[in-house]
Amino acid sequence: MANASYRGFTLQTAKQSADIWQVRIKNHVLSGNLAAVKKSIDWWCDTASLIDPSEFESVGKAREVQGSKEENFNGFTLKNDTGQANGWYCFFNGRLIKGSKLALQKHIEAHLLAKQRAAAQQRK
Structure with a gap:
């Protein structure tokens, strides 16, 4: 299980997958891809409200452009x-x-x- 720190919070990979990260904020465990979890932490630090990382699922994914x-x-x-x-x-x-x-x-x-x-x- 990998550990990382972001804005004072400890991030850990989930046991089932290395692509899923978890963070504990105020007795709530949030999990998702690393970019989405970091966005949830940013949201918490800026607004003091919890947003599930699934709301930010498009963060960190490569942008698919049709006419590039x-x-x-x-x-x-x-x-x-x-x-x-x-x-x-x-x-x-x-x-x-x-x-x-x-x-x-x-x-x-x-x-x-x-x-x-x-x-x-x-x-x-």
Whole structure:
């Protein structure tokens, strides 16, 4: 049985499974996945009310995205997590830019062209 501590509470794995964690708060034993149990502890510390970890069952689970896409364009990674036409984004020169895929591509191309022109001007 594994033990851990979180915000002053002792967490223990349940005997039947290593994925199920338990915590005792005010003579109540709460059990669930680790992220949900921690969320219940946070809720108790913030509001002094008990919420069963099953209420937070989606916490800690990987988000399943239907339309997730990723594309490399001139060395920049364009991503779309939502599947929507204007849901594309890219980290460009340390900043996050968002919009349609075509708009992001045009922005990147314009920057690369300006960079090439500046380099050509310096050579002259």
